[in-house]
Amino acid sequence: MDAKLLEILVCPICKGPLVYRKQEQELICKADRLAYPIRDDIPVMLEEEARELPADEEVE
Secondary structure (H helix, E strand, C coil): CCCHHHHHHHCCCCCCCCCCEEECEEECCCCCCEEEEEECCCCCCHHHHHCCCCCCCCCC
């Protein structure tokens, strides 16, 4: 994932910062508890494609 791209990407819902999870290939919005997938090195920043993080899943 390109570092410069990570700097400018924000959550499409709340416009908050995202956390990159390299292992899971996801971008996490802590505020909305959503995980946006990264497919073929392209972030899919669509609300309908995001998965909701369960309450017991820790967000670092």
